[in-house]
Amino acid sequence: MSFTFGPETVRPAFDRPTPRISYGLRFPEACLHHCRDTFTSSRIYVICSKSIADKTDALTRLKDALGDRIAGVRIGISPHTPIAQVAETVVDARKHDVDCFVTLGAGSLTDAAKIVRLAIANGATTEDELLTLWGTTESNPARRKHIEKPTIPLIHIPTSLSGGEYQAIAGGTESKGHAKRTFNCEGVDPELVIQDPELCLTTPEWVWLSTGMRAVDHCVETMCSLQSNAVVDEWADRGLRKLVTGLLQSKADPTSLGARHLCQLGVVEAMCAVSSGVPLGASHAIGHQLGPLGVGHGQTSCILLPAVCKFNLRHKANVDQQANTKAILAQLQVVQDLVASSRGVPWDELDLGDILGEIILALGMPRTLQDVGLDQECIDTLARNSLEDIWIRTNAVPITEEAQVREILDMCIRK
Numbered sequence: 001m002s003f004t005f006g007p008e009t010v011r012p013a014f015d016r017p018t019p020r021i022s023y024g025l026r027f028p029e030a031c032l033h034h035c036r037d038t039f040t041s042s043r044i045y046v047i048c049s050k051s052i053a054d055k056t057d058a059l060t061r062l063k064d065a066l067g068d069r070i071a072g073v074r075i076g077i078s079p080h081t082p083i084a085q086v087a088e089t090v091v092d093a094r095k096h097d098v099d100c101f102v103t104l105g106a107g108s109l110t111d112a113a114k115i116v117r118l119a120i121a122n123g124a125t126t127e128d129e130l131l132t133l134w135g136t137t138e139s140n141p142a143r144r145k146h147i148e149k150p151t152i153p154l155i156h157i158p159t160s161l162s163g164g165e166y167q168a169i170a171g172g173t174e175s176k177g178h179a180k181r182t183f184n185c186e187g188v189d190p191e192l193v194i195q196d197p198e199l200c201l202t203t204p205e206w207v208w209l210s211t212g213m214r215a216v217d218h219c220v221e222t223m224c225s226l227q228s229n230a231v232v233d234e235w236a237d238r239g240l241r242k243l244v245t246g247l248l249q250s251k252a253d254p255t256s257l258g259a260r261h262l263c264q265l266g267v268v269e270a271m272c273a274v275s276s277g278v279p280l281g282a283s284h285a286i287g288h289q290l291g292p293l294g295v296g297h298g299q300t301s302c303i304l305l306p307a308v309c310k311f312n313l314r315h316k317a318n319v320d321q322q323a324n325t326k327a328i329l330a331q332l333q334v335v336q337d338l339v340a341s342s343r344g345v346p347w348d349e350l351d352l353g354d355i356l357g358e359i360i361l362a363l364g365m366p367r368t369l370q371d372v373g374l375d376q377e378c379i380d381t382l383a384r385n386s387l388e389d390i391w392i393r394t395n396a397v398p399i400t401e402e403a404q405v406r407e408i409l410d411m412c413i414r415k
Contacts, residue, residue, distance in 0.1 A: 001246075003197055003261040008033070013166055014272045018189040019156075021268060023261070027058075027157050027196040028065035031102060034192055035069060039153040041100035043071040045093045047113050049105025050076035052159065056202045062104060062157075071096035080180060081108040081115070083172040087127045090119045100153045106160035106203075106211070111170035117150040118170075118185045127175060134172070134181040147186055154190040159203045161211040161243075161263055162297070163218070165193045166271040197260030205254060208263075209363045210298025212247045215267045216240060217301035218274040220356070221281045224312065224321040226396050228278045236273035237328055242266030244359060248334045251363050279394035282408060283308040286392070289385040295372045302365040303372070307411035308395070310353035311404075317396035322352040329355050338362055368414040379409055 008024040022030050035041045044066055046059070053059045053075045063070060074089050093101075093116060103113045115130065122144070124130045132144045156165035164170075168185040200208065219240040223233050246262035253259065274280070286308075287300030295303075312318050329335045330347055335355065339347070342358050357367065366372050369379060383405045386392055392399045399405060 001258040001262045003257040005198075013193065013268045014275075016189075018191055019166055019193050020191065021193045021195060023195040023264070027104075027194050027199050028061045030194045030196070031062060031155060031157065032065045034155060034194075035066065035100055035102070039100050039191070041153065042069050043096055043098050044069050044100045044102055045072045045074070045096060045098040046070060047074045047077065047089065047101065047103045047109045047116075049107065049109055049159070052105045052202070058104060058199060058202065062102070071098055077107075077109040077112045079108055080173040081111040081171060082175065083115075083127050083130050083181070084175050086112050086115050086119070086172055087125060087130055089116050090125050090130075094120060094125065098152060100155065102155045102157065103165075104157045104159075106158045106162055106164075106207075110156060110158070110162070110164045111172060113154055113156070114150075114168070114170035114185050114190065115172050115183050117152045117154055118147075118183060118188075120152060121148045121150045130172070131174065131181070134183045140181075149186040150188050153192075155192045155194060156190050157194045157196065157199070159200050160207050161215050161267050163215055163267045163271040163274075165190055166268065167275055195261070195264045197257045197264060200260045200264070201255065201257075205251075206365070207296075207298075208250060208260075209247055210296055210302060210365055212243055212250075212263055212267075212298070213305075213360060213363070213365060214298040214301045215270040216243050216247075216356075216359075217283055217287075217305050218270040218280075219243065220305060220309070220325055220352075221283055222273040222276070222278050223325045224309070224318050224352075224396060225278050225281065225394070226318060226321070227394070228321070232273050232276045232278050235269045235276070239266045239269030239273060240325070240328055241332060243270065244329065245332055245334050247363060248338065248359065280391045281308060281395035282311070282386075282392060282399055282405075284391050285389035285395065285399075286382065286386045286405065286408065288389050288391075289382055293374060293378050293382065295374075299366050299372055302360045302363075303367060303369060303412050304408070306353040306357040306360065306367075307408050309356060310351065310411060311408045312396040313351055313353070315397045321396070326350075326352045326355060329359075335359065367412075369409065369412050370414045379413075383409060
């Protein structure tokens with residue numbers, strides 16, 4: 001796919017009004033257009049990643065475009081979105097009577113912005129007050145009986161393939177106990193996501209490729225779920241094709257705007273699939289527990305997804321689903337070329353886990369737990385904690401015993 005800047009394309013990301021996606025314009029021009037003409041905003045609050053602010057001119061370009069419409073700027077939100085930092089941002093934004101939020105970057109600041117505008121709608125300015133807004137009445141006894149919906153428009157300008165900007169849900173971490181809480185933001189999505197593949201050239205390669213593999217994981221575990229359906233599988237199919245092709249092309253030519261654009265479009269379809277309600281499996285479940293051990297979410301998928309596929313196939317749980325997913329990958333020329341050059345064996349001798357492993361290896365991503373610095377003590381902790389994740393039991397082979405987790409993890413250890 002080629003990409004050139006020109007007329008703007010704006011459309012709903014999914015089959016609902018929000019979020020919408022915009023591409024075709026460079027991000028400063030697109031942001032000004034929508035702040036001025038779509039949302040008529042004149043007091044914009046920007047939350048920018050520290051790395052973008054320190055290492056690129058992107059924030060300067062955005063400031064130049066928005067001019068005196070910018071009311072305030074927050075630079076940096078720490079990993080896992082500390083709720084204390086969210087509260088600080090709420091207090092600062094309230095001073096400026098903000099009428100639009102814009103995020104520039106990816107990761108924790110995406111979730112932070114979603115929680116900030118929820119907090120402002122509900123007059124929550126301290127961490128304790130914010131903690132009355134998460135979860136359900138069953139999961140959070142302190143939850144308010146009535147929570148107002150956020151109303152201030154939110155624009156995301158992402159630089160990774162994490163995809164959090166396409167959903168209402170946000171995660172934030174408590175100061176005491178460091179528990180991560182889920183805020184559903186009353187189901188209100190961000191209004192707009194501005195895609196700019198040129199901006200993403202500033203993203204470190206490992207971040208781009210690993211977050212892209214996280215999106216691949218969304219597609220694969222959706223299609224390999226025993227509870228998926230034809231409509232959802234179609235979204236995941238389209239996302240998988242775009243993502244795998246775009247990622248391998250991005251690796252081969254890091255300057256390709258077409259490859260970056262293809263990946264960004266693939267994430268939209270992956271997020272539609274993963275937001276459908278189809279339960280995911282052990283790659284996500286174990287990955288949720290691997291993340292707090294200091295491993296990026298995308299890297300967890302690189303390590304776990306091939307092993308989980310092999311585990312499920314070994315136990316004959318989702319043979320047809322894996323065969324269908326393998327067939328999709330077999331149709332991609334970049335994958336055919338890759339497997340032919342690295343394996344030199346017939347396709348029928350390879351399973352889905354083998355092919356995913358070759359893709360991950362070609363991207364230069366970690367394949368084993370040792371690659372990300374985990375020792376045996378960490379692996380033991382990971383095996384125990386994984387049994388607590390909700391998606392461990394919705395795996396194609398329901399996992400109820402630590403020995404089953406260890407069977408998967410054993411395939412993730414360098415022999």
